[in-house]
Amino acid sequence: MSTIPSPPQTDLTPLPATSPTRRRRPRAAPVRHIALPFGSLLLFLLLWQLLAASGTWSETLVPPPAKVWSAFIDVSTTHDGVRGYNGTTLIEHLGISLRRIALGAGIGIALGVAFGLVMGTVGWVRSLFEPWITFLRTLPPLAYFSLLIIWLGINEEPKITLLAVAAFPPVAVSTTTAVTAVSQSLIEAARALGGSRWDVVKDVIVPSALPETLTGIRLAVGVAYSSLVAAELVNGLPGIGGMVKDAANYNNTPVVLVGIIAIGISGLVIDGLLLRLERAVVPWRGHV
Template identity: 80%
Template sequence: MSTTPPLSKPGTTEPPADVPPQRPFAGRHMWARTRPVLLPAASLLVFLLLWQLLAASGTWSETLLPPPAKVWDACVTVSTTHEGVRGYNGTYLVEHLGISLRRIAIGAGIGIAFGVLFGLLMGTVGWLRALFEPWITFLRTLPPLAYFSLLVIWLGINEEPKITLLAVAAFPPVAVSTTTAVAAVPRSLTEAARALGASRWNVVTDVVVPSALPETLTGVRLAVGVAYSSLVAAELVNGLPGIGGMVKDAANYNNTPVVLVGIITIGVSGLIIDGLLLRLERAVVPWRGRA
């Protein structure tokens, strides 16, 4: 009996049986896995190094540009009880942040809820869009400081003007994005739903809302960002305790390290919240970018 192995088919390039299959380069997989962490960490280190070099160069005084070590010391001071003083103005940094986040949650939550509602109405009812869209555009172009003083006159200096300002700031991005998304729903989908016997309400809930949801969630992220950018303006008057009020009060006394601590805290917490919203968007609309 012949023991000669069968010949390969013409045109094939099968490797010999004794040659192990080649594995992908392990370093490439490791780099792809660690790149999202290493690159931001590297950019942060470069930023801190440049900051330290500029502060040590003496071009500006420490009042204008304190070194990173002094900002860190200020962060520790406002986060602990130091020489009998509790945090900043009797409140720890995390408590200032928590109070501001509560204001943003309430104010932006109200603005987002009304923005989604108005967006659905204006996207489905043409005359409502023609009636309200100019006013929403007018409101979207106004900077928060332009009407904050008026809110203080109307509502006083307690929580009402702050929450109202954040709600007004968060309302236009959601309303505009939802209106655009609803108006862009393919007519063929709504007509097909009606042909199958769906009521107007079923068309809105089962066709319009799922189709508009990705752009609506993008508008929510924009609204939260606008609310965050309006935080210091919202806490200009009677903002303590609050992270924006802490920044404003420290600026009155040229306490630049505390001002930088507040700004960094606002930025980092904003990044975290935006990341959470992005994860929520991916969980709620996993088909985005794939369909």
């Protein structure tokens, strides 16, 4: 009598689960991100101090960091019966200039976005205005500031207008370029689904052009900031640019450096805020 062979024995012991190797972000990266700028700042201050102590130039031209710090304290507080610089503290000078930039650059940015959308969607409008915008973009602010003073006087109007004119071209150019680069297949698909012209602009063109438009806004704010001192050349006090100009008239180099540093630091803060806004509004940028 034959026996039925039994099936081969297999080892059913489960294999040990292998966990995927997780790439841990190096902990040194955040430390390095903070240490490198801080180290470069210390190195800059050290070189500055050595240069000032070498005696190559007088303190009027290259004041030591301690003297600039003392000037910062003086223009930020009330000392010897004098409040700040010309009766206004540093933070107040900076606040007045930031208000001018917000108003002037805001007008220029709004007009730039509107013109960019129109020029990007209507061909004849682009052909009509693009050469003039390019012409305006190549002009330095001082080239037409005197004309604005003749037209508008010496009060706030020429300053605001100068900052608006300086901020307008970067936004208009970047928005126009972004709109013309929108994929035609997306536009045709929206129209095929019954979208009106306004729906195409609102739901397709604007979201597609938004990343480049925000980059243009960052550039526009930077251009407006670089035009700040020019805008406050005439009747700029109170104002941080006016403070720098007035201090330069009296060879008050420490106050000039205080104003320059204040402009630079506030510019870095504003650019960082705009960058965070860009990441929040267009989180897909750099990931698609």
